Amino acid sequence: MDDRRRALVERYKRGYDAIVDALRGAADAELDVRPPGDREFTAREVVHHVADSEMTSAIRLRRLIAEERPAISGYDEWGFAGRLRYASRPIEPALLAIRAARETTAQILERLTPEEWDREGTHGEMGRYRVDDWLDVYAAHAHEHAEQIGRALAHARRAR
Numbered sequence: 678m679d680d681r682r683r684a685l686v687e688r689y690k691r692g693y694d695a696i697v698d699a700l701r702g703a704a705d706a707e708l709d710v711r712p713p714g715d716r717e718f719t720a721r722e723v724v725h726h727v728a729d730s731e732m733t734s735a736i737r738l739r740r741l742i743a744e745e746r747p748a749i750s751g752y753d754e755w756g757f758a759g760r761l762r763y764a765s766r767p768i769e770p771a772l773l774a775i776r777a778a779r780e781t782t783a784q785i786l787e788r789l790t791p792e793e794w795d796r797e798g799t800h801g802e803m804g805r806y807r808v809d810d811w812l813d814v815y816a817a818h819a820h821e822h823a824e825q826i827g828r829a830l831a832h833a834r835r836a837r
Contacts, residue, residue, distance in 0.1 A: 678787075682794070682809070685816040690783045692819025693776045696727060699826040700768075708768065710833035718758065720829040725763035726754055727822045728771035731778035734815050738782060740798065741808050742789070747798040749806050775819070786812070 678686070700720070708721035718726060733752065740747040757763070793808065800806035 678789070678794075682812065685812050686783065686786045688816040688820070689786065689812065690779065692816075692823075693772075693779045695820045695823035696724065696775060696826065697772065699823040699830070700724070703830050707830055707833035709764070710829065710836055712829045712832040716755070718825070718829070719764065720826045720833070721766075721768055722758055722763040723822050723826050723829065724768040724771050724775075725761070725766060726758065727819060728774040728778075729757055729761070730754075730818065731775050734811070734818070735778040735782045738785065738808065738811050738815075741796050741806070741811060742785070742793050744798070749798050749800040751800070751802045779819070 703720065708724075709719050711717060711719050737749050740749065789808070795807070797805060797807040800810075803810070
């Protein structure tokens with residue numbers, strides 16, 4: 678694995694900790710305060726979004742590696758949020774899902790051969806979709822959402 682990939686895999690592996698760190702000290706009521714903005718998730722909704730995204734992304738990577746040129750579909754994150762009742766569910770099981778998806782997927786990433794790194798499919802929204810494209814997105818994904826959680830919790834604390 679080259680240095681760039683190794684650094685991204687290490688960042689990917691730290692994603693769960695970034696989410697947990699962002700939540701540290703949050704009161705349950707703070708998780709439900711909606712930040713200003715047309716389409717902003719509460720901290721609780723962010724955690725559930727990340728969990729669903731992590732489970733989806735874990736399958737995407739596996740399909741890229743195991744299938745020949747798979748078609749990778751996107752999903753409606755706002756539809757998931759409403760229909761899967763993000764606003765009313767406890768976050769602890771979602772945190773476990775994030776951790777498990779990240780840990781098992783990191784094991785796969787660390788074992789990819791050069792040929793497997795070159796595998797690709799087609800993403801319905803992005804077009805050509807390679808393992809490296811997947812890694813670029815998901816190495817940053819949890820960290821970006823940890824920052825979003827931090828902003829939502831800061832807003833909740835100011836709103837008290």
